Amino acid sequence: MEIIGFAAGPLQTNCYLVTGVAADPEAGAGAPARPCIVIDPGMGAAARVRELCAEHGLAPEAVLLTHGHIDHTRDSTEVQREHGAPVRINAHDRFMVANPVIGAGLNLGAMFNVAAMDPPEDPGDLPDGAELALAGLTVRVSHAPGHSPGSVMLRVADGAEEVLFTGDVLFAGSIGRTDLPASDPAAMLASLRDRVLPLPDGLPILPGHGPGSTIGAERAGNPFLAQVR
Template sequence: MQWKRMPLGPLQTNAYILTNESKEALIIDPGEEPQAIFQYIEECGAQPLAILLTHAHFDHIGALETVRTKYTIPVYLHENEADWLSNPDKNGSAHFPMVSACHCQPAERIIIGEQQALVIGGFEFTIFETPGHSPGSVSFYFPDDHVIFSGDVLFKGSVGRTDLYGGDQLTLFESIENKLLPLPEKTRVAPGHGFETTIGEEQAMNPFLT
């Protein structure tokens, strides 16, 4: 599996496009700039199978409806945020004047309700429930590729904020401690903002965790 990190929108939120040898693709957190996503997928000659949301904050869903409509693919999100896509107060877009309020309601949603293993096409991965930054935050772990897409839970040298709707600091640190840090140290962490890191690096160097 290969993936492309694409910082998009005013907050430079990382969308990720995952592709495999069969030219299948998964799209994680299409936050803004749908044309950039379309161009990359066209260059790869890939066929998108699904959109995966680490959580439903506005900067992670800004291009969601446009992308979903173009490819007619399902959207995976946690049940705790099932109503956030069309609620600007919950997804946060009502409180940030530099963006338009998000009112999207994809026709096909697949609700995640617990930690589970999933197979989508040729992709096999595990969904970890990692709340704290938001109630429905999840992380997508691909053990064969030694990578976890952590959304806004764990960053290089930092952790997610908890001052937005539904955030909870204690829950965030429990998620990191119980779900992410037990992974092998070589596991790469692909966060929702900023650059890639590893579990081992964060165990050793992250000032919020040491």
């Protein structure tokens, strides 16, 4: 599995390009691009996605959004239009991309001019329990509401290794905020208890903000997980 991540925008949101198709070292410049998935292309991410695709010979097959907040979705429409990649988001957060002002809230909406943002065309669902075959990968969806109603975690495997993209559910040493419009603190605690704690210690996590970690490290040291053990 090849994972290319970078932080974008004023909130330094992590965007990831992921593929399970290995590069052919003998392929020339005319070799076909390898399919990849793009996770959370937020504010200012599209240009870097374009550069990385050209640099690594990648072509987005799908855009997967862990939730509907603007710092994770802002450039999803641009990536969709440039690469013809369908956008998917859990149905409970679709209202945020359909009406970005609602998804951003009034303060952020005014600050980042979300009224000028075009929503992605015909976004598909990321329902709980779905298993998607994309870009040489298996992507399993785990609905984990709390930070937002439709927050999901994406467990991605290529047959040799796997990683969990946690969005704003779980960070290294912390969790996503639950004081935002449509957040639910009780639902977040339930998600941590029922969706995060049962996971194996060795599973790496790549969150929506900040550095990566493992489930084991968070089980041992994350104070929010200690609350639900």
